[in-house]
């Protein structure tokens with residue numbers, strides 16, 4: 001993406017020499033402590049070795065000498081400094097895990113950090129990551145989100161599918177090739193554990209680069225933060241229902257711009273790199289410290305925005321800086337024009353869902369001062385709620401006074417003659433009068449340099465339909481795919497023969513009911529597939545960010561339902577898909593195209609066959625669908641699921657099993673499988689079958 005040689009030359013001329021001597025391609029202020037072992041992860045190193053130690057910590061405790069603190073004015077004060085007269089030094093703030101400054105809550109840290117340290121490697125390096133679980137009561141497993149894991153599915157980090165959970169006190173080593181380059185992240189794949197903070201950036205620098213531009217940059221890890229409930233409590237509340245004892249009412253989901261659902265979990269605070277303010281009202285916060293990004297006037301900066309959020313999508317903008325250039329999504333460069341491959345994707349803001357990554361550049365060309373980078377949820381809040389739902393970070397121009405607790409951001413101005421463009425909308429419109437235009441990925445983004453040959457999937461052998469939603473009735477409507485509520489197997493699928501997996505064949509599955517089983521679809525190796533991902537039928541209502549492990553895919557079409565172009569509200573689901581055996585109220589467990597002419601994949605109207613964008617996490621609009629294509633060339637059982645962990649834990653997941661009949665070689669198994677056995681909580685005994693792989 002960037003010209004290495006030129007960077008080195010410019011680096012020597014412009015930047016401090018130390019940046020060049022380290023051999024670090026990217027040099028950002030955000031990196032902080034690293035996990036890298038000395039002598040690895042450099043540009044010329046063959047390996048990148050990292051040690052990650054996972055343990056619990058408390059927020060609002062200073063480190064290394066723990067003292068409880070409280071926030072005011074964007075600074076921290078000792079618990080016994082009642083009036084807030086003696087602010088603690090900036091370094092102390094930096095070393096304190098604050099989250100949103102409310103209470104002193106337990107979080108999960110990696111190497112003592114929340115979020116964990118950024119792992120920065122070069123494409124092609126052999127990654128060797130040692131994970132040590134020092135949590136006292138929790139097991140874990142780490143997924144490398146965006147890494148293709150070519151021939152290394154055993155390092156994909158999905159408990160009960162590619163490995164046993166790492167038990168308290170155990171170590172586990174992940175080995176995989178650093179591919180593909182771009183902005184990725186690592187996170188716990190153990191149910192909803194990510195929401196406690198177990199995540200961090202994973203940046204893979206390209207080996208060769210060609211864009212003659214140099215940027216400094218920042219990593220922006222987004223999270224929605226519930227300062228009351230741990231993951232298990234959240235899950236139980238989702239199952240049992242959300243109540244408000246003060247109003248004596250159910251909590252109903254909040255709604256998006258298009259009127260579709262979000263969550264009954266009330267948003268507390270948004271965090272950027274683990275820091276945020278809790279807004280007690282629409283305009284007043286608890287003044288907890290924010291992440292500060294230092295910029296110099298007139299320079300360009302690259303922001304790598306990673307959504308590690310649990311539930312909420314965000315619209316990201318920078319106050320006073322209405323011109324952002326989108327560079328990449330999910331690690332793949334994108335542009336706005338198919339033919340020149342150079343037209344920039346210039347927008348005012350963009351929407352990012354859990355699991356997505358969006359890189360953008362911005363020039364620090366405004367009046368020097370303090371601005372806010374803001375990630376607002378897509379909720380349309382009733383003013384009577386008197387709440388503000390956003391994550392914020394400070395953009396501070398050098399040589400201007402510090403303002404540690406700036407007021408809430410002023411939105412950028414959008415007018416009839418100069419409307420604001422928002423990229424990556426999972427709906428068609430913003431309400432008329434807001435002067436905001438939606439650009440969706442399918443129509444506006446093109447892959448800049450297709451790294452995967454689209455010719456491989458120009459012709460596809462098979463089309464498969466998967467409906468992600470909450471099918472069911474008023475009594476039972478769990479997360480599911482095609483009405484199949486996913487059940488984790490008791491031992492990793494990777495180590496069982498395909499036929500031994502208890503699939504859905506004998507389960508009580510049907511066109512108008514929901515069943516429980518380990519839903520997996522066998523894909524033939526090296527065959528090109530077209531997948532239609534939908535959110536229709538009575539389980540619709542929540543746009544879902546769907547993530548595929550081990551593969552990137554081309555997004556060839558996003559199909560929407562019908563919307564009111566004045567109010568922007570969703571009206572009707574798409575009529576492009578027919579649901580077999582449909583009765584009302586209807587599930588949609590078995591789908592096909594309404595028009596048989598669409599059975600010829602390249603005859604589908606509006607399909608994009610030239611430079612379609614490449615993703616690994618795609619938002620399926622409520623009442624609509626997305627068509628993706630990929631060649632099943634990477635052997636293994638790949639998890640395919642909603643990136644909203646609560647939904648996946650509830651069953652909105654499945655496995656795409658490439659070449660399921662072949663076994664992994666002993667060498668592969670030896671690489672990964674030196675671990676104690678899983679504990680089968682169902683049978684209440686240890687499973688011995690996978691205890692030892694013969695050497």
Ligand SMILES: [Cu+2]
Nearest residue numbers: 144145146549
């Ligand atoms: Cu992933």
